[in-house]
Amino acid sequence: MSDTTTRALSLLNLLQTHRHWPGSELAERLGVTERTVRRDVERLRDLGYRIESSPGAAGGYRLEAGSAVPPLLLTDEEAVAMAIGLRVAASQRLVSGPETTITALAKLEQVLPAPLRRRVNALAETVQPAGLNAGAAVSSDVLGELALASRDHERVRFTYTAASGEVTRRRVEPHALAPADRHWYLLCWDLEKDDWRTFRVDRLADVEHTRVLFEPRPLTPEQIEEFIVVARSWVRQKVEADAVMELPLDVMREYFGQWGQGAEAEDDTRTRWPVGGADWRETMYGLMWIPPGVEYTTDLQEPGRSELRESLERMLRAIDAPPPPPRGAAPRPRTPTPD
Structure with a gap:
């Protein structure tokens, strides 16, 4: 350099650390003349930094906010503090736009030297925000790799x-990361x-970048939210049943x-669909979504079966x-009771 x-x-770096610097003091700090400072x-102005200058004995320079974010210079301590803060925000969903938090974390950790990365890992393990329920442990490295692949539209394997308990190797085009119910x-x-x-x-484990780019398929925010809602509900329920309906799988x-996730073809004309909930009422609510006029059978077990029958x-x-x-x-008026 x-x-x-x-x-x-x-x-x-000096301009970022103080609100205002006299030109003479900057020259002294840098060991140059004031003309060189100018x-x-x-x-720096040519690179997009907005630096205001004021003349006179009390004049000097200060760095102002611009219309775009220029590159920042961080000390080692500042970089570590920012990485830890982003990790906490990402894992606990403290801010809106979680995918932005993860992408920022991935960019920062991507350029951290190995010693600083080790410091971040060690300190982050001790940072536990109070009053928040943590979900399942998620590797920040995995989150970062997936965030970068989503941003760059790159296919990955994992x-x-x-x-x-079934283990499979998947090849996908990542679209979005989203937190819900203490999980990512x-x-x-x-x-x-x-x-x-x-x-x-x-x-997820063993994320592998393929370096193969793809054209993202269009999805609205509402569609993304629906996908996540379905994923949240796709867990083992207290009351579970299968409904076999007189409807082909594609229909x-x-x-x-x-x-319809989890549905399987029973044969060419019937489909088996798992449904469940916290109790028989939620299971009944799921069964009520079967299209009008479509006959079906269910293997709902006791006592839910009897409770549902009595309620119906x-x-x-x-x-x-x-x-x-x-x-x-x-x-x-009540009908009088004969003596």
Whole structure:
């Protein structure tokens, strides 16, 4: 690096540390003349830094905010502090736009020297914000690699361990990272399944960059949110059942959209769909989404089966009974009981 470049960077570092610097003091700090300071200030202005100068005995220079963010110079301690802060914000979802936090963290850690990275790892392990529930442990390296691949539209491979324990190797086009219910999820296009898939990041390992770029498929924020909602619900429930409906798999998937995940063809005309919830009421709510007129059977177990039957029978009696009087109407006279 040339002396001129080194001096300009030193000047920039000084301007970032104080609100105002007299020209004579800058010259003394840098070991140059005030004329050289003025030339170096002009070089920084050419690079996009807004530096205000004021004449006179009390005059000097100060760095102002511009219309765009120019490169920053950080000391080792500042870089470590920023990396730890970004890790905490990312893991605890303290800020909006979590994918921005992860991308910023990935960019910073990508350029940290090995000794500083070790300091960040050691200190971050001891930083536990109070009052926040942590989710499953997620590797910041994995998050960073996925964030960069999503930003750069680069295909990646990784090893995924499903909730069942099945281990598979996946090849995907990463689209977005999103936190939900104390977990991180990767939304991506699965090249083997030829469909969208959502993966829990804490179950990901061995991320491999392929250096193959792709054209991202369009998705609205609402669609991304729906994918994540479905992924959050795709966990083992207290009450689970299968519904086998008289509907071909392709027709069923067209009707249910992302909520049809997990459905399998029973045969050419029937589809098996897992449904569940915290209790039989939530399971019943899921069954109610089966299209009108489509017959189905379910293997809902006891006691949920009996509880559901009793509730439905009582509901049918209420529907078949005469409606109650309108609100505010005089009550109907009771029929006298004979002696």
